[in-house]
Amino acid sequence: MAELEDxxxxxxxxxxxxxxxxxxxxxxxxxxxxxxxxxxxxxLPSTVFFLGAAGLFGRSSPGAxxxxxxxxxxxxxxxxxxxxxGATLGAKAWSIATLWVGIGVSEYFIDIPWVQLxxxxxxxxxxxxxxxxxxxxx
Numbered sequence: 805m806a807e808l809e810d811x812x813x814x815x816x817x818x819x820x821x822x823x824x825x826x827x828x829x830x831x832x833x834x835x836x837x838x839x840x841x842x843x844x845x846x847x848l849p850s851t852v853f854f855l856g857a858a859g860l861f862g863r864s865s866p867g868a869x870x871x872x873x874x875x876x877x878x879x880x881x882x883x884x885x886x887x888x889x890g891a892t893l894g895a896k897a898w899s900i901a902t903l904w905v906g907i908g909v910s911e912y913f914i915d916i917p918w919v920q921l922x923x924x925x926x927x928x929x930x931x932x933x934x935x936x937x938x939x940x941x942x
Contacts, residue, residue, distance in 0.1 A: 828864035832857040836872065843878075845906070849930070854882045890938030899934050903927055 835857035842850030854872065861869035873879050873886075881895060891899070907927045911920050 825864045828860040829868060832860035832864065832868060832872075835860065839878075850878070851882065851885050854878060855886060858882065858886065884940060885937075888938075890940045891934070892940050896934050896937065896939065900931050903930055903934075 835853045838848070839850040839853035839857065842848040842853060858869060858872055861872055873883055875882075881891065883889075884891060904927060907923050910923055914920060914923075
C-alpha cells in the first residue's frame, strides 16, 4: 500500500530528473557555442566554457561528454587542461599571440584610456596564467 502512495512522488522525481537533464544539455550546448566563439575572439576565453560544458554534459549526457572530450579540434586541449596536465608549447604560443593581436586591434579602435588600460591588464593576467601552465612535450 505504501508503494502506491509513493508513486505520485516518484513520477514527479522522474519528471524533475528528466527536465534537469535537458536543462543541463541545453546549458552545455550554450557553453560549447560560447567556447567556439572564444576560439575566434581573443579576449573571450574558450577553455573555461568547454570545461563548464563538460561538467554539465558529464551529469546529463554521456554521449555529449564523449563528443566534447574527443572532438578533433579542442578535445585534446580540453583533456590536457582539465586533467591539470597543462598545454603544449605551440598551444601556449598561439594563445598568447592571438590574445595580444586581439588586444592590439582593440586598442587601435577603442580610444578610451580606461578601457585600453583594462585590456592590457586582462591581457597581462591571461598571459601570466598561460605561461604558468605546465608545458606538455609531444
